[in-house]
Amino acid sequence: MSFKFNRGCWVESTENGWNVLATGCGETPEDGTIEGASVGSRSLRTMEGRIVLARLLMDKFGRRLLAEKTIQILMSRLNRGISVSHEAMRDLGVSGACALCDEKEPEGSCCSTGLENKIETPLLLINLLLGVKIQRTGQRKGSCFFLSRHGCTLKARHMLCIDYLCPPLERQLGAKNLVRMQMATEEEIQSLFLLEEEIGARISLWLRAP
Numbered sequence: 373m374s375f376k377f378n379r380g381c382w383v384e385s386t387e388n389g390w391n392v393l394a395t396g397c398g399e400t401p402e403d404g405t406i407e408g409a410s411v412g413s414r415s416l417r418t419m420e421g422r423i424v425l426a427r428l429l430m431d432k433f434g435r436r437l438l439a440e441k442t443i444q445i446l447m448s449r450l451n452r453g454i455s456v457s458h459e460a461m462r463d464l465g466v467s468g469a470c471a472l473c474d475e476k477e478p479e480g481s482c483c484s485t486g487l488e489n490k491i492e493t494p495l496l497l498i499n500l501l502l503g504v505k506i507q508r509t510g511q512r513k514g515s516c517f518f519l520s521r522h523g524c525t526l527k528a529r530h531m532l533c534i535d536y537l538c539p540p541l542e543r544q545l546g547a548k549n550l551v552r553m554q555m556a557t558e559e560e561i562q563s564l565f566l567l568e569e570e571i572g573a574r575i576s577l578w579l580r581a582p
């Protein structure tokens with residue numbers, strides 16, 4: 373599957389083997405079978421299916437995950453990383469420029485429809501662990517499922533969402549500030565990656581030996 377990313381740049385979406393692993397214990401939103409995870413309106417290929425599965429996993433493993441020391445450390449690193457990124461976005465004028473773009477441009481911000489396909493179950497689960505109340509429907513026509521009038525409704529975003537700046541904004545920032553922006557997002561990106569790996573490993577282990 374491929375989909376449009378940020379006006380004109382196409383990226384591939386990978387089906388995440390982690391989802392299939394999670395269905396191994398019968399945790400499928402559709403009919404309780406692995407086959408059911410890839411068909412139907414609530415399959416893992418749909419956002420609704422992924423949200424349902426993330427909630428099921430949260431119910432089943434959330435408390436246990438939050439009790440793990442490594443997960444706690446990574447969650448705290450992620451929270452810190454998110455704050456540092458947001459602060460840099462504010463200080464360097466990125467937040468203001470993107471809010472203005474969303475308001476003024478006919479197509480709104482570059483959080484285009486289809487980008488939600490990059491948000492897979494592990495990232496949704498991380499958002500639930502962070503206390504985010506995932507909203508059920510896309511609020512804005514032509515925009516990503518998770519975009520509200522006030523910006524992204526997710527706290528933990530995909531790496532592409534964290535990293536992407538359009539060429540005009542890059543030019544406006546200049547090389548020095550671009551480096552500052554990249555350095556500011558480092559902890560968020562790293563801890564997100566490590567957290568996703570750790571959660572996948574834990575759940576995989578617990579599924580094999582409950």
Ligand code: SF4
Binds near residue numbers: 470481482538
């Ligand atoms: S990155 Fe560029 S296109 Fe995307 S919202 Fe910001 S200003 Fe607009």
Ligand code: SF4
Binds near residue numbers: 482483484488491530
């Ligand atoms: S997940 Fe959030 S940041 Fe990423 S495209 Fe959607 S609304 Fe934008």
